[in-house]
Each structure stands twice: as structure tokens, then as C-alpha cells.
Amino acid sequence: MPPEHPVIHPVFEPNTGTWQYVVADPSTSEAVIIDPVLDYDASTRTVSTHTANNLLTLIHSHSYTVNRILKTHAHADHLSAAAYLQSKLGAAQAHRNHRPPLICIGWRIGIVQTLFGQRYGVPADERAESAFDTLIDDDEQFVVGRALRVTALHLPGHTPDHLGYMFGGSHVFCGDSLFHPDIGSARRDFPGGSARDLYASARRLLALPAAVRIWPGHDYPPPPPPREPVSWATVADHRRENRHLRDGISEEEFVTMRGERDAGLCAPRLLHQALQMNIRAGRLPRPTPGFGDRLLHLPMRLGPGVGEW
Incomplete structure (x- = not known):
């Protein structure tokens, strides 16, 4: 097997389509x-x-040593297991004289931490950039193992901090930039999102060689009939079939479509919980003094005709 050809284990989490x-x-x-x-x-x-324990079982069954936990962005639809896995793998790997895995994310996470930390009242020390072990620069490269080279790709649009990761020149883990061709693209209506940036990021991905495999962060199999979740499609597949971004769809067409589509979307079900955990790198909030409760804030909405009192 060529040294830059990775072994990839895709694991689908159905409750959040991740x-x-x-x-x-x-x-x-x-x-x-x-x-x-x-x-x-x-x-x-x-x-x-x-779900995280299933990942641990997979890792242990293959005797893998995990040196990094890579985040594509601060997800708004599921909570991150990064800190939990770092703790468990750190303990397991210490017996083999290996350090715990580093939790890594793009350097722009500070923008997201400041915005949502203030919105939800997350203490500054719990949402500091130091919650993550490594902040990755655009186009930064690092090596996994002996020769598996990874390049970080800045892919803004869904969120401003969004990164993809290219492994060995033939596989890109694109997070929420592209989905399966029959779904198309991710929403762009989160703070800092941009349909034009999302289009440019997609075009950057689709300018890669035709055989490159693109591995998305989600799949939401559309009915009818529901298909099985699919973990990758090639650049050629997307250029031919992607319903939002195939060849021939202009930037203006995409921007108009995304604006109309996003206007009708509901907020993600776990939006508030996910953001408060994920800007902490998946770490739990500190217990409240005297009670030991770990609290996440949820916004209260006032119904029609309800004023302040």
C-alpha cells in the first residue's frame, strides 16, 4: 500500500446525521x-x-495510536466528543509511552468563541483559545505516521473558521462545505457565514483532480425511498451531479438559491447546547458551587403579545 494512501474508517451517527x-x-x-x-x-x-465509546472500540481493535483530534469547525448541530476522547485515549496511550492526542482546529476559532461566549455567558477562561491544543493555519501541513501528509484548507462560507483536511493528495474531509451530490451544500446563515464564500470554497474543492474523494461532515438521505448514508463522492461526481454546485451553476444562481433555501430552514435542534460545548472543545462546564450542576444556557423567547415586566 503506498505510504500516502490512508486507511479510512467512516462512522455514521444517525441522530445528528454526522x-x-x-x-x-x-x-x-x-x-x-x-x-x-x-x-x-x-x-x-x-x-x-x-457513540464516542464505539470509536474507542474501533481504535483499540486496530491498535491505533491517535495523535490528533481534528475539528473542521465549531459545529452547531452536535456536541463534540473531542475532550472526552482525549482523556480516554491519553490514559490508554500513556501505558505505551504515547502522549494524549492534541485537539486541533483552525485559528479563526477565536472569532466564534468570542461571539458565542458572550451570547451565552460562557466564562472567558472556559472559552479561551487555549481550550484547543493546536490552532491550525491556512494551508498548514503536518504528517500522520511516517509519510501521510495532511494539508489544512480554509473553506469558509458555512462558518468563518471552517477548515477541510486533505490527506495524501487524494482524500479531502470537507466538513460542512459540501454534502452528498443529491443534497448539495450546507447552509450559510450562521454568524460569519457567506454564500459567496461557500461558493468559492466549493469551487476550490471541485478544482481538484477528478478522482479525489470528498468526505463530508454529514449525510441526510432524502426520501423516497431513503438510501443508505454515503460517506464520499469524487470531485467528478460533484461536478456532474451536485444539485447546488455542479458545473454550469453560476455564483449568482447559487447565492440566490442559498438565500431562499436558508430563509426557510429551522435552527438546528441542538444549536444552543452544541455551540456552548464546542467552543470549549467539548469540555464540560464547571460545576456550580454548592450544587454541582453543570449548566448550559438556553434563550427564552417571548410569545406574541408578551411584553417586558
Whole structure:
């Protein structure tokens, strides 16, 4: 197997439609995790780790050593399991004289932390850039294992801090920039989002060689009939079939379509919980003094005719 050809384990989390990935260098069994999910039941307000534990089982079964947990951006639709996995893998890997994995994200995360930290009243020390171990620059390169080269691609539009990760020149993990061709593209109506930036990011991806595989952050199989979740499509597939971004669709057409489409979308179900956890790199809020409760803030809305009192 060529040294720059990774082993890729796509793991689908159906409750949030999220693709998580474990990507490994086969020559050394060193690996990274991309966008892991922490389970959250909104009805009971319970955090659990079933999905993350399945990733741990996969990692242990292949005897992987995980050196990085890569975040594409601060997700608004699921909670991050990055800090939990760092803790568990750090303990397991210490027995083999390996350090805990580093939690990594693009350097623009500070913009997002400041905005949502202030909105939700997250203490400054819990939303500091130091919540992440490594802030990645645009086009920065690093190596997994012996020779698996990774390049960080700034792909703004969905969010301003958004990164993709290219492995070995033939695989790109694009987060929420592109979805499966029959779905198209992600929304651009979060703070700092931009349809024009999203279009430019997609064109950057679709200018890659035709055989490059693009691995998205989500899949939402459309009915009818529902298909199985699909973890990748090639650049050629997207240029031919992507319903929002195939060849021939202009920037103005895309911007108009996204504006109309996003205007009718509801907010993600776990928006408030996800953002407050994810700007902390998946770390739990500090317990309240004397009670031990870990609190997340939820905005209150006033119904029609309800004024202030």
C-alpha cells in the first residue's frame, strides 16, 4: 500500500446525521479522529458517550495510536466528543509511552468563541483559545505516521473558521462545505457565514483532480425511498451531479438559491447546547458551587403579545 494512501474508517451517527472519521497511516498505525460526536438527549438533558465509546472500540481493535483530534469547525448541530476522547485515549496511550492526542482546529476559532461566549455567558477562561491544543493555519501541513501528509484548507462560507483536511493528495474531509451530490451544500446563515464564500470554497474543492474523494461532515438521505448514508463522492461526481454546485451553476444562481433555501430552514435542534460545548472543545462546564450542576444556557423567547415586566 503506498505510504500516502490512508486507511479510512467512516462512522455514521444517525441522530445528528454526522459522519465521523478515523484516518490512519497503515505503515505505523498512527491515526487521527475527525469531528467525533458526544451524545446528548435534549428531552432529559443527559450527556452520554455511547457513540464516542464505539470509536474507542474501533481504535483499540486496530491498535491505533491517535495523535490528533481534528475539528473542521465549531459545529452547531452536535456536541463534540473531542475532550472526552482525549482523556480516554491519553490514559490508554500513556501505558505505551504515547502522549494524549492534541485537539486541533483552525485559528479563526477565536472569532466564534468570542461571539458565542458572550451570547451565552460562557466564562472567558472556559472559552479561551487555549481550550484547543493546536490552532491550525491556512494551508498548514503536518504528517500522520511516517509519510501521510495532511494539508489544512480554509473553506469558509458555512462558518468563518471552517477548515477541510486533505490527506495524501487524494482524500479531502470537507466538513460542512459540501454534502452528498443529491443534497448539495450546507447552509450559510450562521454568524460569519457567506454564500459567496461557500461558493468559492466549493469551487476550490471541485478544482481538484477528478478522482479525489470528498468526505463530508454529514449525510441526510432524502426520501423516497431513503438510501443508505454515503460517506464520499469524487470531485467528478460533484461536478456532474451536485444539485447546488455542479458545473454550469453560476455564483449568482447559487447565492440566490442559498438565500431562499436558508430563509426557510429551522435552527438546528441542538444549536444552543452544541455551540456552548464546542467552543470549549467539548469540555464540560464547571460545576456550580454548592450544587454541582453543570449548566448550559438556553434563550427564552417571548410569545406574541408578551411584553417586558
